[in-house]
Amino acid sequence: MPKAINPSRRRLLLLAGAALGSGALGGIAHFAHADSDGDDSDKHFEDSANTSFTLASTGLVARVVxxxxxxxxxxxxxxxxxxGGSGLQVTxxxxxxxxxxxxxSNLVLNGSRNIATLGYTYDSLxxxxxxxxxxxxxxxxxxxxxxxxxxxxSSLAYDRLILAPGVEFSDAYGLTQADYATRxxxxxxxxxxxxxxxxxLAAMQDGTFVMTIPKAPYRCPPGxxxxxxLVADYLKTYRGAGSRVVVLDENATIQAERETFTHAFGVTHAGVISYEAGVTGITIDPLTRRVSYLDAVGAPRTIDAQVVSPIPPHRASGSAAGGWLAAAGLNNSADGRWCVVDVLSYQSTAVAGIHxxxxxxxxxxxxxxxxxNQEAKICADAIIRLLAGQQPDPxxxxxxxxxxxxxxxxxxxxxxxxxxDSAGRKMVLAANGGNPVGATAIEAASVSNSNFRQMGTWFNTLMGDSFG
Ligand SMILES: Cc1cc2nc3c(=O)[nH]c(=O)nc-3n(C[C@H](O)[C@H](O)[C@H](O)COP(=O)(O)OP(=O)(O)OC[C@H]3O[C@@H](n4cnc5c(N)ncnc54)[C@H](O)[C@@H]3O)c2cc1C
Known part of the structure; x- marks a missing residue:
């Protein structure tokens, strides 16, 4: 039987739970169970696995889009x-x-995965x-x-708005959106x-696969x-010794997992991958697939490729001139490509009430x-606190x-x-072992089959936490 809980006490419990869970995958497991222990509620949802839980009634009432x-x-x-509970109307x-x-999705390229296995619906939400x-x-x-x-x-009113539109891609290297879609x-x-x-890739004979990497910041630094x-592994397994992968990087160095990829390019896939950093002036003919560029010392180069996969520069979706996000003045980074936010709440520094x-x-x-996924939880927690008249987690x-x-x-x-980092008002890499100077992301000590197996568990957990 549901038991009555004083709404203000509930809200405190709720916000405490939110704070604990905001930075961690799986934090919600505790919170959802705490709810199912018998709090009163307006709404009751059941999932397909026949487990059920009750959304809290926090006393908060607002429309969040x-x-x-x-x-x-x-x-x-x-x-x-x-x-936030059942009083938050979330659209x-x-x-x-x-x-x-x-x-x-890179595993679709070598046939390890079918794209259909990467689909998620909004049914659970x-x-x-x-x-x-x-x-x-x-x-x-x-x-x-x-x-x-x-x-x-139609139109939709909100009290708080969260924008999570991802990215859109620029026409670049002489290519258009139609070229990206078809050639x-x-x-x-x-x-x-x-x-x-x-x-x-599957239709490639012995030949050259050329890919390009835009200047950072871009989506998924190691991607x-x-x-x-993966393309090199596929070509050397299924095609002849003449196959090559040429990586043209507009950055001066590898942007993530430098030790791992330096080893992978120079040892694991030696002779197949040719990595060139600091290239400029890339142009690509979409019909002939001829790629021209200047190498790191400015010398002109040309490659006749069989397949070309350019990763063009990108920006927040809607931030091109005349786009819906730009029209609202939200793309306020110096280059106009991104939306600058206060990282305690993810509220835009340009427009109040929009995160x-x-x-x-x-x-x-x-x-x-x-x-x-992590930004979403920090933002959701901050909005709930703000609606409750509190400040975001400091x-x-x-x-x-x-x-x-x-x-x-x-x-x-x-x-x-x-x-x-309260001095810089930004998120910084946490100190490893207590030393804030030189804090870095940690790379795996080695490349292994067991990492590959763990990857599946990590992926399913992350996607389950986001969509399940
Ligand atoms: C090949 C590849 C491999 C990757 N591997 C990893 C990895 O191993 N680990 C990792 O953490 N990240 C990885 N990433 C990065 C990751 O996919 C992105 O960082 C992530 O998807 C960003 O999430 P998002 O919600 O901002 O954007 P998205 O996931 O792109 O979602 C944006 C959504 O907004 C919608 N939308 C756009 N405009 C509008 C509009 N006007 N109105 C309504 N809806 C709109 C879109 O339809 C879309 O559903 C990889 C990316 C790539 C390309």
């Missing part, structure tokens, strides 16, 4: 309901019925947590009226382009190097799915883990903890 049902937005919508606006995970899912795209924000315009012609896929947003790139390794999380935000942490902590397959059966990993 979340835009974008990717890693960041799905997590935020779920945790707002779990921690998730997302045009697609199904989300395709970018994480693990709706059925288990009572999130209202609106199938539409946001086309405009009226921040003064606190209202959104949607692609179906030279970047496949940096998993889906049709991933399948296209996989089929181009391009992981792609190079930005995930890859679209500029917050000092890498653009990664695991990090997006010392948030976030963790990040990332596994990188190096071959079809082995993987490496990278992990880091970030903490709030």
């Amino acid at each position: 979340v835009v974008g049902g990717g890693m960041a937005g799905a997590t935020a919508a779920k945790y707002l309901r779990l921690w 998730l606006v997302e045009p697609n019925a199904r989300y395709t995970s970018n994480i693990m 709706a059925a288990k947590y009572g999130v209202t899912v609106k199938a539409a795209r946001v086309t405009a924000i009226d921040s003064a009226a606190r209202s959104l315009s949607l692609s179906d012609g 030279t896929p970047h496949a940096w947003q998993a889906g049709a382009q991933t399948t296209l790139l996989a089929s181009q 391009p190097y992981e792609r190079a390794c 930005v999380i995930g890859d679209a935000a500029s917050c000092g942490m890498p653009k990664a799915g695991h990090v997006a 010392a948030p902590v976030a963790n990040s883990a990332c596994y990188s397959p190096i071959t079809a059966t082995t993987a490496s990993w990278l992990t880091a903890v970030y903490q709030y």
Whole structure:
């Protein structure tokens, strides 16, 4: 039988639970169980596994709209309901019925995974947590009226707004969006382009696969190097000795897991991968697949490739000139590509009442799915506290883990903890062993089969936490 709990006491319990869980995957497990111990409630949801829990009644009443049902937005919508309770009316606006995970999508290229295994629906968010899912795209924000315009012609009012729209890709290297879609896929947003790139790779004979990496910051720092390794592994396993992977990096060095990838390029895939850092002036002919560029010392080079996968520069979705995010003045980084946020709440530093999380935000942490999940929890916790008349957690902590397959059966990993630096008002790498100077992310000591197996557990846990 439900037992009565004084609403203000409940709210304190709830906010304490939110604080504990905000930085960690799985923190919610304790919280959900605490709820099911018999708190009173307005709403009761059951999941398909026949477990059930009760959403708390916290006394908080507000309309929160979340835009974008990717890693960041799905997590935020779920945790707002779990921690904020049934009085929070949470609407998730997302045009697609199904989300395709970018994480693990490089494994589609070598045939290890089918793209269909990377699909996630919003059914759990709706059925288990009572999130209202609106199938539409946001086309405009009226921040003064606190209202959104949607692609179906309707409008949606909010008290607090979270934007998690991910990234959009620039026309670059002489290529257009149509070239990316049909000839030279970047496949940096998993889906049709991933399948296209996989089929181009499968059709390759002995020849050269060229890929490019844009200047940081970009989505998933280790991801391009992981792609190079998997394509090289595939070509040397299934094609002739003449196959090559050329990696043209616009950065001066490898951007993540430097030791791991230096070893992978120079030893594991020696003779197959050719890595060139500091290249400039890339141009790509989408019809002939001729790639021209200047090498690190400015010498002109040309490669005739069989397959080209350029990862073009990207920016927060909607931040191009005339875009819906730009029109609201939210893309306030110096280069106009990202949304600068206060990392205690993820509230935009440009527009009050609007929070930005995930890859679209500029917050000092890498653009990664695991990090997006963490930002979502910090943001959800902060919004609940603000609605309750409190201040955001003054010392948030976030963790990040990332596994990188190096071959079809082995993987490496990278992990880091970030903490709030009140002097710089930003998230910084936490000190390892108490020494804040030179704190770094930690790489796996070696590449192994067991890392590859653990990668599956990590992935399923992360996706379950975000969408389940
Ligand atoms: C090949 C590859 C491998 C990766 N591997 C890893 C990894 O191993 N580990 C890791 O942590 N990260 C990895 N990442 C990075 C990770 O996928 C991203 O950092 C993460 O998806 C960012 O989440 P997000 O919610 O910001 O954006 P997304 O997940 O892209 O979601 C954005 C959502 O917003 C929606 N949207 C856009 N515009 C609108 C609009 N106007 N209205 C409504 N909705 C809108 C989109 O439809 C989309 O569903 C990888 C990325 C790639 C490309």
